[in-house]
Amino acid sequence: MPFFRYFAGVFFASPSGGGAGSASRWIRARAGRPSVAVMSDLEVRDLTRVFASGGTARRAVDGVSFTATSGLLTGFVGGNGAGKTTTMRMIMGVLAITGGEVLFDGAPVTRADRREFGYMPEERGLYPKQPVLDQLVYLARLRGIAPAAARREVLEHLDRLGLADRAKEHVEKLSLGNQQRVQIVAAIMGQPKALVLDEPFSGLDPAAVDAMADLLREHTRRGVPVLFSSHQLDLVERLCERLVILGGGRVLANGTPDELRSSGVTRHRLVLSGDAGFVRGVPGVRAVDVDGAVALLELDDDAAASRLLSAALERGAVHEFFPVRPTLAQIYREVTA
């Protein structure tokens, strides 16, 4: 039960921020929007990027529009080359935009805004030969955090991620997982106004994934939009309030996981006491798969359902009849097919 795990994680695995209070804020966040902080959405509109090389132009990102709503975790999903990283780099301003715009709080994003965004690039790296603490303080200072405050905050984060005793070590001495944690600290220092994280969960063990998810939740609770990309669909399904599926540089689907699931064709499963072969003859019913007493069907409308059930009851008992909601993975396969 991924959903339960996620829920439990919020209640029990949140080391700071006051369990019940923050959980209730979170519940309000689920219900509508969080009421605890200033809300500023991060929005991209018709974002386009063309890479020209050797006379040929490739549209890596083609008119992408979506909103990373404040206080919500937005998952950014897509296969390799779908344009996730290119989009994120354009949002952060490290790649020139060919067309379209990035808005923060309703206005075109500025350099000053971006200075207070937390960003985690796709490829990870830090200064290998500098102690963890020193370089995090350095990066914090570049983002305008005063030295003493930077130090305090870095130590606090390192402590939470179990790296307090490694603060003086050179980054190259740390395991890859721990380097990833240091990178995360670099992104979330200084109460960022938005988080843009490229594959923040890759390379983390399950416990670290949960800790990371908690950490991101703390930021959404502050009312910050968090956009992160991932190719782990189960993770995205479990964590995200919103989902953007990208393929071939375009937005293929965009919405809450529930919306996406219901936007797909809902199928019905029918289990009878006898053979189900007759369903093929019922008007408005398409048989996807019939195997003995079990059938998977697509129904045109409620009238078709009534006809189907009447016909079935005439022939014997109906053991099961219920809608089968597609998993996110199925939706993903459907929209990217």
Add this chain to the structure above:
Amino acid sequence: MTGPTRAGDTARNAWMVVATREIVVRALNKGFVIGLLVTIALIGGLIGFTSYMESRTESFDVAVVAGDESAATALDSLADGRGAASSDDSVEVTVVRVDDAAAAEAALADETADAWLSSAAGGDGEWTLSGWREPDGTLARLVGTTVRGQVLADRAAGVGTSMDDLTAGSEVVTERLDGNPVDPQVVFVAGFVLAFLFFMGAVGSGSMIAGSVIEEKQSRLVEIIATAVPLRQLLAGKIVGSSVIALGQNLVLAGVGLVGASFTDLSSILPSMTASMLWFVVFFTVGFVAVAALYAVAGSLASRTEDLQYTTSPLMMLLMAVYIVTFSADGVLERVLSYIPPASIVSMPVRVLAGDTLWWEPLLSLAILVATTVGAVLLSERAYRGALMQTGGRVSWRSAMAAERGTTLGA
């Protein structure tokens, strides 16, 4: 929603944060510290060796056979320091008196004497300086001069005159009208030293900045930094940081050299050496900014550390050429070079030391250097920003200059 913690430096002052890091990281770098210490030790050793060679006295034991009065007289005058070569006080001669030729040979064989001087038996034969092996050159020259003086004096006395009368009015003294007391030899050595300091400082600190640029590019740290501060600030910080290091290194080395020189014969020309050194420091400081900026571009053109060797090689060649040409140049070539950056960084201070510059010449050359540096920095800034975000293989200067510089990667 600016948090209360954002009370630190603004993006405009980010270069100071960057420069501080560059300096601290470099100053704590073991390789750098060891390299600097080794260089100081080399300079100290060189100065020590020079002053040792200057103050060293060679001593010789020279045998003379009893009864060979002419030889005994010549050696005595050498030993007392009264002979023709008396001005040379670095050679000490001790006379060893032996009974006969056999005893003299024995003394040579068992090394109680270094040489044996015997006068021409009949008065107009040859004098002989014998050794077990070939007698020492310095000794042979001294003995030769002394014997010649003694024989000439005897003959002069024989014809009723004196050596002083004979040589009166025959001496040639040298005089230079510019009043500069600096030996051309010293100027040559100074040229070598300055060229070396320039080369070491430029290549050492230049490689450092290239390395630090590629470190950030390769690890994509630069993407994080670019979202926080303008790349121009990052570049400025790096240039300032590595310039401070290079300048500090040269000040230390120049200081060690000047202090060391004060212990040697060079102490008499210390004022003009110091003036030349100061000019060098000024020229180097200005010129290094350009070198650092170009090295930063070389770093940004690479995509991996391994590419650095390739991307920095044109710069390396230029600096190498400056190094070789400047310390060997003289005359018109040196005069021309003293106006052409980056050679002027070395050649102009050397000319100042040699004393053949007019007061405005270093200033004009400095102005040219400043203009060149400004141009190089502007060019580099553009190329650096263009190349830094291009990944996947080496970037050419052309595509670096042509690249769009991102939406906010500019100012």
